[in-house]
Amino acid sequence: MxxxxxxxxxxxxxxxxxxxxxxxxxxxxxxxxxxDGFVSIFNGKSMDGWEGDTDIWRVEDGLLIGELTADTDLKSNTFLVWTGGEPSDFELKVDFKITEDGNSGINYRSERLVDIPFALRGYQADIDGKNTYTGQNYEERKRATLAYRGQQTKINPQDPPGEIRDFVERNAWRGLELTKELGDRDSLRTLIQEEDWNHMHLVIKGNHLQHFVNGILMSEVMDEDPVNRSFGGYLGFQVHVGPPMQVAFKNIYLKEN
Incomplete structure (x- = not known):
């Protein structure tokens, strides 16, 4: 004994x-x-400095959590929006974890919609539980996919000009020009942990947009579309319409250049 x-x-x-x-x-x-010049934008205790649907978002054990349950009636994608400014050139570092059926993302340089509560329209660093899309550049409610994981792209303008959605094909912008392969999409996927913590680092400068996951460059965009590109706007975390899921964020640091 x-x-x-x-x-x-x-x-x-x-x-x-x-x-x-x-x-x-x-x-x-x-x-x-x-x-290194980064500033924490989440205090780990409350949602001070953030605005979103409190039926979806909460702070728990030092984590910022977005969750859908079987009883959640979510009609459109919703965001927790940072109210501290509208960053233009910046770097963002954040750790994230998402459940298998989860669908989320980090929006930046985005505009807020006035007719839908807590909705953003703009660039997004994609995150999903199956890591099918994590790391790619997807433009929410706009030009759709701008770079798949493993791609460096140049985004060309519409020709001829017209409605944005008319220039989207198979959920990707028709002006997406592949300029370089950064790596095999499936091989890069193996570097992202499933249902565990990963680290996202966004480096956004001018029309140059880089998404790193766990220190690896997953997608890179040079946006040469003068009509549709954005050089500033809101930052926010997404919960996508879908089945029950949970996404968590911590260690959220921003450096504006």
């Missing part, structure tokens, strides 16, 4: 030590971000 108690005591000490080390590493990482 004494040996068992000793083992139990050592096990508890090990857990306490591991937790303390993890907290220390997180604190050190956060300090490094701040020293």
């Amino acid at each position: 004494k040996d068992f108690r000793n083992l139990k005591y050592l096990f508890i000490l090990a857990i306490i030590s591991f937790t303390a080390c993890a907290q220390e590493e997180t604190s050190e990482a956060n300090q490094e971000e701040e020293d």
